[in-house]
Amino acid sequence: MSALAWIAVGSLTVWVWLLLGQGFFWRTDQRLPARREPARWPSVAVVVPARDEAEVLPMSLPSLLSQDYPGAAEIFLVDDCSEDRTGELALSLSERFGGLPLTVLAPGEPEAGWTGKLWALRHGMAAARERRPDFLLLTDADIAHEPDSLRELVAAAGAEGDGGFDLVSQMARLRVTSAWERLVVPAFVYFFGQLYPFRRVNSARSRTAAAAGGCVLLRTEAADRARLPDAIRQAVIDDVSLARAVSRSGGRVWLGLADRVESVRPYPRLLDLWRMVSRSAYAQLRHSPALLAGTVLGLALVYLAPPLTLVAGAATGDAVAAAAGGTAWAVMTGTYAPMLRYYRQPLWPAPLLPFTAFLYLLMTVDSAVLHHRGRGAAWKGRTYARPEAAPES
Structure with a gap:
């Protein structure tokens, strides 16, 4: 197989695992547990x-x-x-x-x-x-x-x-x-x-x-x-x-x-959403350049590779790359549909998830850049130079 096909197959493998092995994260059925009124309502x-x-x-x-x-x-x-x-x-x-x-x-x-x-x-x-x-x-x-x-x-x-x-x-x-x-x-x-x-x-x-x-x-x-x-x-x-x-x-x-x-x-505005995400994205990665690089590569493989390998495979006649990329994109789209339904949105934006993921990739990189410039985690007039993501102790 070509290198392009290997990338497409790798992305599809990840999506099959996400579909079945990541706690069925894409389902939206986790709502409040069954209601049971207490004998005495607590304060x-x-x-x-x-x-x-x-x-x-x-x-x-x-x-x-x-x-x-x-x-x-x-x-x-x-x-x-x-x-x-x-x-x-x-x-x-x-x-x-x-x-x-x-x-x-x-x-x-x-x-x-x-x-x-x-x-x-x-x-x-x-x-x-x-x-x-x-x-x-x-x-x-x-x-x-x-x-x-x-x-x-x-x-x-x-x-x-x-x-x-x-x-x-x-x-x-x-x-x-x-x-x-x-x-x-x-x-x-x-x-x-x-x-x-x-x-x-x-x-x-x-x-x-x-x-x-x-x-x-x-x-x-x-x-x-x-x-x-x-x-x-x-x-x-x-x-x-x-x-x-x-x-x-x-x-x-x-x-x-x-x-x-x-x-x-x-x-x-996009700027408002950008600030919301970028203020804490690098903190989630514990301010680690290695984790940042891994996250960028991971997002590229999981979200960007499917449509790109589909188009490139179709253009070059690489049937394996096109088929694997297209299937991975279809699985991705299918897992996103329940969230759009939860938000009472039409389903046509579901195939656009790779573009949205690319925006999040840029927001994450921007979060790291702001941090290294001393302007990370800025919110409502305050800047936290090196905050913790989720302390272990």
């Missing part, structure tokens, strides 16, 4: 870190204030040095909509060694712990919840020691309104599931642990055992780090797709 403290969120808070905070929860619940919003009067807006929304009690905290700039979000979570969780809640709901300021969201999360967590979970996280449905959002956002969730297959995360026999930071219900005792958030204070990819800390301390973790939890933050 919950909702912690919302917020930095310059005045644009989205009117669309998200009222959904938390209006939670239909049978037990005791209250909200702690941590204003992380906002310059747009986020804290004042939160209080005015609380006065207007009523509902769950709201406390606004303002801890000031983070100490050295802390990322801004985790510094805010530290103070929010500390204030919440004074009330001794059974659960903590950690949710971002751009996440809107249906009225029964908290009830469903707590019921899904179940009773501790009786098959229950210490952490229940839902990947909020992200906004897909603009053309770039439709192209990039479903692929973002698809790639995340490929890295952290939800079925493996949810298996008691697996060591894979991950969470989606926008919606994390955490048992307070589990947070104490895992020394959270102090144990992960430098993590930029804080959701995965948090889940790993809970898992290492003996806790059970569950992760799935959300039906009634959505992000209201818009990413209308």
Whole structure:
């Protein structure tokens, strides 16, 4: 066989393995576990870190204030040095909509060694712990919840020691309104599931642990055992780090797709989505040039080689390369279709996944370049020179 054919066959082999051997990552059936209402509804403290969120808070905070929860619940919003009067807006929304009690905290700039979000979570969780809640709901300021969201999360967590979970996280449905959002956002969730297959995360026999930071219900005792958030204070990819800390301390973790939890933050331009990905992509690779090179080669083999070998094989008369490349592209397209359905999108963009993957490849390289220029992990006016991806200890 020609070198081109070997590349095509290699890519097809990888796709067959991804289809069958990577935890069926492409399926979208991991939703909240069966609901079982407790005899006594546990108490919950909702912690919302917020930095310059005045644009989205009117669309998200009222959904938390209006939670239909049978037990005791209250909200702690941590204003992380906002310059747009986020804290004042939160209080005015609380006065207007009523509902769950709201406390606004303002801890000031983070100490050295802390990322801004985790510094805010530290103070929010500390204030919440004074009330001794059974659960903590950690949710971002751009996440809107249906009225029964908290009830469903707590019921899904179940009773501790009786098959229950210490952490229940839902990947909020992200906004897909603009053309770039439709192209990039479903692929973002698809790639995340490929890295952290939800079925493996949810298996008691697996060591894979991950969470989606926008919606994390955490048992307070589990947070104490895992020394959270102090144990992960430098993590930029804080959701995965948090889940790993809970898992290492003996806790059970569950992760799935959300039906009634959505992000209201818009990413209308490619630049907005680019910044979202590039700020943490190199941290995920632990700032390793070797891992970066391997990732670039891997993305090229898995996502770019199928269409390229199909076209090149057809042009040169290499039937093996064309057939293997075309089959790999078809498998790739088929595995992407369920995610497009989940996002209520037409299926015609599924064959464009190689182009989207190429964009992610460029974003990852750009993340490494920014890091080596001292501008890595920049977010909302803060830059973390060398943050951790997901600390091992």
